[in-house]
Amino acid sequence: PALRSLFLFMHIMRNVVLKLYIILCVFPEYIVGFTGYFSAKARSLYISSALRSAGDGTLEWHIVPRENPASDFPSDFELVHIRQASPSSLLTLEDHPYIKRVTPQRKVFRSLKYIPSPEPAAPCNATRGTQKWQSWQSSRPFRRTSLSLGSGFWHATGRHSSRRLLRAIPRHVAQILQADVLWQMGHTGSGVKVAVFDTGLSEKHPHFKNVKERTNWTNEKTLDDGLGHGTFVAGVIASMRECQGFAPDSELHIFRVFTNNQVSYTSWFLDAFNYAILKKIDVLNLSIGGPDFMDHPFVDKVWELTANRVIMVSAIGNDGPLYGTLNNPADQMDVIGVGGIDFEDNIARFSSRGMTTWELPGGYGRVKPDIVTYGSGVRGSGMKEGCRSLSGTSVASPVVAGAVTLLASTVLNRELVNPASMKQALIASARRLPGVNMFEQGHGKLDLIRAYQILNSYRPQASLSPSYIDLTECPYMWPYCSQPIYYGGMPTIVNVTILNGMGVTGRIVDKPYLPQNGDHIDVAISYSPVLWPWAGYLAVSISVAKKAASWEGIAQGHVMVTVASPAENDVGGELTSTVKLPIKVKIVPTPPRSKRVLWDQYHNLRYPPGYFPRDNLRMKNDPLDWNGDHIHTNFRDMYQHLRSMGYFVEVLGAPITCFDASQYGTLLMVDSEEEYFPEEITKLRRDIDNGLSLIIFSDWYNTSVMRKVKFYDENTRQWWMPDTGGANIPALNDLISVWGMAFSDGLYEGDFTLADHDMYYASGCSIARFPEDGIVIAKNLKDQGAGAWFNVGQQPCWLTGNFLICVSLVQI
């Protein structure tokens, strides 16, 4: 007995959590237990007869009704409320032949006394360190219809209504997403091949029961995970114990594509992807990404994977909260791009957001991420054993990959599961978060059980993302809802993605047509000639018809799109699916010219088409200008400020010769890198003579600094020379020289005050020449050219005139 109590003690101590019960007796309710199952009527009869015989009849009592699904059926107990019961009356109750016993009702309070397990406490900075693994930009750094269920667009997430535990107990993500419901049905991911592209996994890790294969694609001769990231990601997907993953029985294929120094090369990925295709992988998790969507071999290979029925899941990026920070390949139409939320359903601060920027300057970007899920403080497998907590979209990505693997295993007819159908199921079932726009949350947060329901009743079809256009819906349809449309304005473009679950390749049949509804608007459509792989674009361009030039109100209509794919079971035949895209817009009368501002997007260039250095030289972490330079991406604050002052801002995605300047009060040129055609210069001069104003934010241009920001890129193994400075000041000088104005190549920085506003001037030039009869407002700032420290990459440098002296820290 002493030994037994010792074991018991040890067992309790080994459990990290001690559960404590506090049981209160709730007077005066009693549970009356019967000897068998009786109907409600019979039960009340027995109780009333028993209590009648109890004596004087002054006993006040009534049966407490229990309204639940079991109330229609016979039960073996009844809950009775007896006022001032005496022990004798209870005894007489028990005397009844059919009554077994009477016990007082109890109320149970449980509280978890949590003892944290003895793992090293990871300070906040440590987890942020793991998500900010950024080697040089162009390598692949870490960080990384009828389908709707018929309910309204806004779903309750319980965030504002229900009481929720505010203590920061680390959550078990698979259970929060109710994966146990699917486990109990017998679905655990078996028969699904999932590939983890990461830092590898150690041999015989206790958490994994079905590691089919580990392969190494790096130049380090090891298959093990020296960092812990790959183990964590694999654990979130398929761990079978402790911090359990979604699909413990899935067939894991571990691809080690990163070295222990978090270095990887496109060429390694190409070979590893080829192997994944050969092995007929079903789901592939890629918790990495970068801004280079023009890495054609890589992008082509991801398309090839999708075309070979591999469901790609990738992290949208950790460069938030700035807009215009989406990473590739998560920004692709055929890939499921995943953003991060915390356990309070707030978008994680680091989660990348904003529209895609492939389509600039002439078009408009697509909505990404596709869905969001938990990526903050998620628990997963530790490197050797045990569990640890990590944050980042590279954590949210395997949550979705694990969910996808589990979902794939629930479908009887595996032929129905393909990259499009899975994506359609996830986005149709996602629960929208209130107060967040679509370029932050996509379609909302992952709902595993609803996705299961949709996937298991799926029939091959096409769908649209977003599935409707409502330019009045705020804040979800920001930025569209932030400015109504009017006659004469630049067309509003919505870049809709077509998802085609019927086949790898598809096409739009005939031209989509717009029925004669909402004739106040003109809708123009363009679309991909071929929908491959599994997806394509549908660009909807909305402008106000001339007849509504002075009209105000809401216009509605819809577009019908029919998609066709070759049918596999019918030679020469096609499967078709027709989708409806509702459109709703708010129209206002055309504002006066003085209230209309035109943003020049055409001359804003950014990486990856070329190497454009960052605008603020003091910023250490991001050497490239890659955020799109659009008013709805990194210049969002400027846009919102202008809107709040009552201005209407439109975007010019074409050369200056392509707009009617009499419609606009001001042309806004911010951070222009592109050169100007002679025709543009002539036309602009005429426009300004006719009343157009021009505002230029000139940035910096200094040849010694540009020479210094050239660097040797490890990934491409080449020297990168910047294509221009922060802005193309020589080109701007060509533009403004006709008025006798010019910018200098000086470099200045400092604080200043204009009226009541305190401002910071970061790495800009000065005005070298201006007409004498003009007005110049000047301020003395720190001349970085006269000798000042600032950072070029990681090195602190001293700029004096034409010389730039930098201190290099040599790594030994």
Add this chain to the structure above:
Amino acid sequence: MMVLRRLLRKRWVLGVVFGLSLIYFLTSTLKQEERTIRDRTLLEVRDSDHRIPWKVRFNLGNSSRQITQCRNSIQGKTLLTDELGYVCERKDLLINGCCNVNAPSTRQYICKSCLANGCCSIYEYCVSCCLQPDKQPLLERFLNRAAEGFQNLFTAVEDHFELCLAKCRTSSQSVQHENTYRNPQAKYCYGESPPELLPV
């Protein structure tokens, strides 16, 4: 303490310290460069004395195997190649996965868009050309000399069809400077040599 300080102030002591640090710095930097150079070439070099243990089954000539069902290349926008070497349009694909040989546009062992160096512009034609029986010696030579970096892929390939599907895909051999194609046009190669660099 004072003695030590005085010693450290002596010029020759400082000179020795400086000299040793300089030697250490030089040796470690050079060593690091050497290591990275060696690692980088690992994937590019063709190792003639290290054979990968490939096990591809080639079906030569008269195959007694009855073809009731075909595997095919599944991925194409408009074209597909089946395991018998026929290229057809998607609409001419039979229910069993084989190409309809009677359709007017179906061709077998077609090397359209393929150059003399064995690199083609269209993936499906590369696979079809590769499946031609007379390509077998070429493929065997490639396998015998394939670099260790391709070990994973080409040891897992089981037959002629899988070999051609895998061989024709773009790979680390197809790129220069990691993110650019050596030849953006003819980038699918069944032959031994990587795509020729396009002149800039």
